[in-house]
Amino acid sequence: MAKHPVKYKGLTTQQKRKRYTDYQRSINGNTGTNRNNNTRRTRASRNRSGRSRPSVVSQSSAAGYLNLYAKPFDADTVGLPVFPSPPSSKQTCWSRGSFTVGTGGVGFIIGTPVTGSDVTSLCFSSSAYAGSVLASTGTGVTTTGLTNVPISSASLSAETSGSRARVALAALRVRYTGTEQNRGGIIYPYVHPLHQDITGKDISWLASQEDYVAAPVSRDWITIVWTPVHRTECDYYHLGAPPSHANAETAAGGYSMGFIVSSANGNTFEYQFVEHVEYTGPTTMWLSKTDNGVSVNLTDTIDKLQDVKLAVRADGAPRRDLRPPSLTQMLTGAVGAGLIRLAVNRIARDEL
Secondary structure: OOOOOOOOOOOOHHHHHHHHHHHHHHHOOOOOOOOOOOOHHHHHHHHOOOOOOOOOOOOHHHHHHHHHHHOOOOOOOOOOOOOOOOOEEEEEEEEEEEEEOOOOOEEEEEEOOOOOOOOOOEEEEOOOOOOOEOOOOOOOEEEEOOEOOOOOHHHHOOHHHOOEEEEEEEEEEEEEOOOOOOOOOEEEEEEOOOOOOOOOOEHHHHHOOOOOOOEEOOOOOEEEEEOOOOHHHHOOEOOOOOEOOOOOOOOEOOOOEEEEEEOOOOOEEEEEEEEEEEEEOHHHOOOOOEOOOOOHHHHOOHHHHHOHHHHEEEOOOOOHHHOOOOHHHHHOOOOOHHHHHHHHHHHHHHOO
């Protein structure tokens, strides 16, 4: 009878176990140092090469955009992870200030992301505002642009310039800053699902919309987020603001996001607006550019991020409307890298 090829005499139990493991690895043709690379699960994974569905877990572009979506006021600007996506200059542009409820008990702020430094981005009410609708002009209405927008709309206006821009994401948030004695009323946040102009709309109109939500006036931030909802917004364009979907898509759109407040005259609210923009082309040669990644999975999911249950969030919202389930809970508030990976996993599992 032949002797067993593995010699155990004089060895400790641990040494015997290691020697036997090495022997099994050698007869299976696996001489690597990784003990897990010849398990049943690993062999099955190798055998079904090409059949496993794609995952975005390892794609930094997808994780980076989700992180930007979760923390628009804190995260660094990243590019849209859609194809085609040439290298671009990433710019973070912003505005901070306050608006006031007018004499009629209505205050508001409306906005649009912009790509040109000379384009108005925000319109908001002062204490002299006597109307009841979202307005871009008139008595008691103040307008402003953004800080850090690097080029004018003229530099983007013609194909001959070769320069284009696109907005990856924008966000607007408000909170009450008046006295506690006068605090009261309702805040109505809104992002048009097709990014059409909302000027001229009032509270009654908002209440008639399918994606209507409301929250009591609070010192906590309430945030709305703008993400692309149409292919023309994912492409680079020659406009000073994202293209309209109400008229010709070659023209810039109107103010598609904002808040309207029903409260006491003179009550003040702080606002913060941020946008994350990409530029490419000859007139932006002086701006440093970085590569963009592409995520097929996230490309199919970007439009879903604009769902009102995802686009509207509040730090301390008492209404369930502002506490949407599943993916949003992972993306709102203070979101860390671990939760971002969970969100990416959820998209890979549920959306493909």
